[in-house]
Amino acid sequence: MPRLARKLTVLAALVLLTVPACSSKSGPTPGTSAPLDGVTSPAISPTATGSPTATGSPTAAPVAGTQIVISKFLYSPVNLQVKPGAKVTVINQDAVAHTVTAEPTSGSIAFDTGTVNANASGTFTAPTTPGTYRYICTFHSQMHGILTVAS
Structure with a gap:
């Protein structure tokens, strides 16, 4: 039981650290991005009914x-x-901006939507x-995905 309690304490601490970032109304300084923290999000792919299901790592x-x-703080598809x-x-279906x-790379950013407000879209x-x-959400560094450009 002590092992489970430690895991729950760590999980609670992570949630508390994430909540202030999620409710932030201010954005990042233009031209900057949050670093990746090594946390991976599950890949998402649509099912026959159109609802997302986890399918593995972002390298899918x-x-x-x-x-x-x-x-739900995930990109779909992640790749x-x-x-x-x-x-x-x-298309941002969350209640917070992303x-x-x-x-x-080499000091420049290849693309950026800017802030996409809650329940809104951008391009x-x-x-x-x-x-x-590789791309991230500058407000939520745990969110990341991959854009592959190919002819």
Whole structure:
């Protein structure tokens, strides 16, 4: 029982540390992004009924399309494949604001939605250079995904 109590204490501490960030009304400083903290989110893929189901790590096979849905602090799909220069729509179904922001490489950010408010949508243009681009939510660093740009 002491082992379970320790795990519950750690879990409670993580929840308490996350709650203030979730309710924050201020955004990040423009041009900055939160670092990845090593926490992975499960990959999400639609079922026949359209509801998301967890399918594993964010390195799951890419899903082709041009839309990312944010729900329950997860990106769906977590690994999206698009054509170079494609317009990607981001739909935020959560009650708090999120972003889809590429991790900086060589000091620049390949794409960024800016703040996508609760129950709203936004867009970004995929890079024209093929490659794999990791992205995060600058408000919630535990949220991350991968955009694969391929011809």
